[in-house]
Amino acid sequence: MSYIGSLDQGTSSTRFMIFDKTGRIVGHHQLEHRQILPNAGWVEHDAAEIWQRTQEVISEL
Numbered sequence: 001m002s003y004i005g006s007l008d009q010g011t012s013s014t015r016f017m018i019f020d021k022t023g024r025i026v027g028h029h030q031l032e033h034r035q036i037l038p039n040a041g042w043v044e045h046d047a048a049e050i051w052q053r054t055q056e057v058i059s060e061l
Contacts, residue, residue, distance in 0.1 A: 015029070
């Protein structure tokens with residue numbers, strides 16, 4: 001059977017989902033990452049943390 005994996009990098013989390021050929025979700029995993037707020041109205045993220053979360057959500061499935 002064939003599957004499609006989809007990675008969603010959002011503002012507050014990284015999510016990975018796997019779909020079957022009919023579009024049904026067969027698995028998903030999501031992890032949050034820190035929001036760094038250096039000034040009012042600013043949001044920054046740690047690229048190394050995002051990369052780590054990316055590897056973790058994919059490995060989990």
